[in-house]
Amino acid sequence: MRVDAEHSYDVLIGKQLLGELPRLLGTGVKKVLVVHTEAMEASAAVVREDLLAQGYEALLAVIPDAEGAKSVDVVAFCWQVLGQSDFTRSDAIVSLGGGATTDVAGFIAATWLRGISVVHIPTTLLAMVDAAVGGKTGINTAEGKNLVGAFHSPVGVLCDLVALETLPRWDFVAGLGEIIKTGFIADPVILDLVEANAEALGTWPASIDDHLWDVVRELVERSVAVKARVVSEDLKEASLREILNYGHTLAHAIEQVERYAWRHGAAVSVGMVFAAELARLAGRLDDEVVDRHRSILASVGLPLTYRGDRWEQLLAVMRRDKKSRGDLLRFVVLDGIGKPTRLEGPDPTLLAAAYAEISADAPTSRAISL
Numbered sequence: 023m024r025v026d027a028e029h030s031y032d033v034l035i036g037k038q039l040l041g042e043l044p045r046l047l048g049t050g051v052k053k054v055l056v057v058h059t060e061a062m063e064a065s066a067a068v069v070r071e072d073l074l075a076q077g078y079e080a081l082l083a084v085i086p087d088a089e090g091a092k093s094v095d096v097v098a099f100c101w102q103v104l105g106q107s108d109f110t111r112s113d114a115i116v117s118l119g120g121g122a123t124t125d126v127a128g129f130i131a132a133t134w135l136r137g138i139s140v141v142h143i144p145t146t147l148l149a150m151v152d153a154a155v156g157g158k159t160g161i162n163t164a165e166g167k168n169l170v171g172a173f174h175s176p177v178g179v180l181c182d183l184v185a186l187e188t189l190p191r192w193d194f195v196a197g198l199g200e201i202i203k204t205g206f207i208a209d210p211v212i213l214d215l216v217e218a219n220a221e222a223l224g225t226w227p228a229s230i231d232d233h234l235w236d237v238v239r240e241l242v243e244r245s246v247a248v249k250a251r252v253v254s255e256d257l258k259e260a261s262l263r264e265i266l267n268y269g270h271t272l273a274h275a276i277e278q279v280e281r282y283a284w285r286h287g288a289a290v291s292v293g294m295v296f297a298a299e300l301a302r303l304a305g306r307l308d309d310e311v312v313d314r315h316r317s318i319l320a321s322v323g324l325p326l327t328y329r330g331d332r333w334e335q336l337l338a339v340m341r342r343d344k345k346s347r348g349d350l351l352r353f354v355v356l357d358g359i360g361k362p363t364r365l366e367g368p369d370p371t372l373l374a375a376a377y378a379e380i381s382a383d384a385p386t387s388r389a390i391s392l
């Protein structure tokens with residue numbers, strides 16, 4: 023799959039792809055910093071050995087797990103490593119891990135010497151289908167999620183599906199959240215595929231067999247194809263790219279309120295049900311599509327509700343969403359499957375009514391508690 027952003031790059035999807043890394047790094051690179059978490063230590067050692075065998079100077083930088091990686095302290099630590107190892111503009115970073123790792127490593131690459139090459143090797147489903155592709159990089163601040171970052175496209179992405187064999191069920195399911203998002207905004211075949219294989223997908227990795235691998239590969243390819251098309255047309259989110267943010271306005275607020283104890287994909291699941299209810303109440307989306315949100319997300323084990331007593335707090339956080347313009351809150355909503363649009367400045371009563379529909383506490387809501 024090819025992405026045409028500030029430069030063109032390949033997203034390779036398959037098995038045992040490590041041999042492709044030198045080609046993705048391109049010519050002239052001498053030093054490579056492999057950024058990874060402790061959980062990825064063994065794989066990072068293999069990548070390093072491979073790079074050394076190919077004649078590169080290869081170093082490892084271990085960063086904290088999950089959202090703990092997306093902090094300015096981690097960035098500063100990696101800048102120090104790069105500085106002390108004399109990394110120049112002809113050297114490169116390789117990220118190895120989930121979306122948190124690819125986000126922070128991408129940001130380090132974007133900022134070191136004002137930008138050096140990065141190759142992403144995503145190891146979660148979510149990072150393969152979304153985070154590693156498209157060049158959005160960033161970190162969190164105390165005030166919110168992804169508030170600091172840069173658009174900095176990788177020079178290549180290597181999605182080795184074998185990595186998914188060790189991914190725990192909950193992290194796999196979180197990745198399905200972004201895949202289902204892609205289905206609703208742009209590719210209904212994704213929804214059909216998930217619905218037809220929901221039980222096996224929702225019980226990963228116990229359910230792995232040849233058929234399931236074919237399904238997962240197709241889901242990854244279809245999701246990456248949508249993302250590649252969108253970011254090739256609108257890298258810096260002038261307009262079209264906002265559709266990839268479906269469900270994210272509320273999702274990011276939930277993640278922050280939960281101090282990142284929720285997985286991103288799980289929060290996106292609740293955020294999509296909220297956005298669907300918002301569109302329904304605004305008279306844009308019919309009941310059938312809203313119900314399909316709930317049924318498909320629940321079928322793989324994703325959450326549909328959030329605590330009712332947090333609305334004011336969530337609303338305050340949502341005001342800092344990147345789609346906001348001044349006081350104007352803006353949401354990506356659907357007019358139908360594959361028909362994303364924007365809802366700008368919805369009435370506060372409409373927002374509260376949509377939230378009541380997803381509140382875990384509301385006895386009369388249409389929400390299903392899992």
Ligand SMILES: NC(=O)c1ccc[n+]([C@@H]2O[C@H](COP(=O)([O-])OP(=O)(O)OC[C@H]3O[C@@H](n4cnc5c(N)ncnc54)[C@H](O)[C@@H]3O)[C@@H](O)[C@H]2O)c1
Nearest residue numbers: 061088120121122145146148149152153158185188189286
């Ligand atoms: N830049 C973008 O366009 C973009 C898109 C979507 C999401 N994101 C970001 O991605 C992050 C979420 O990514 P995520 O869901 O991958 O979470 P994550 O990076 O936190 O990884 C989830 C967990 O999986 C573990 N893990 C990773 N690979 C594994 C493997 N192969 N086997 C076993 N365990 C493994 C990690 O150690 C971690 O504990 C969020 O920060 C989100 O904001 C960014």
Ligand SMILES: O=C(O)C(=O)C[C@@H](O)[C@H](O)[C@H](O)COP(=O)(O)O
Nearest residue numbers: 152156158167168263266267270344
């Ligand atoms: O690539 C994009 O654009 C997206 O919005 C993809 C999202 O899934 C992703 O979570 C992204 O990091 C959110 O971006 P943000 O600009 O809302 O921080």
Ligand SMILES: [Zn+2]
Nearest residue numbers: 200270286290
């Ligand atoms: Zn996301």
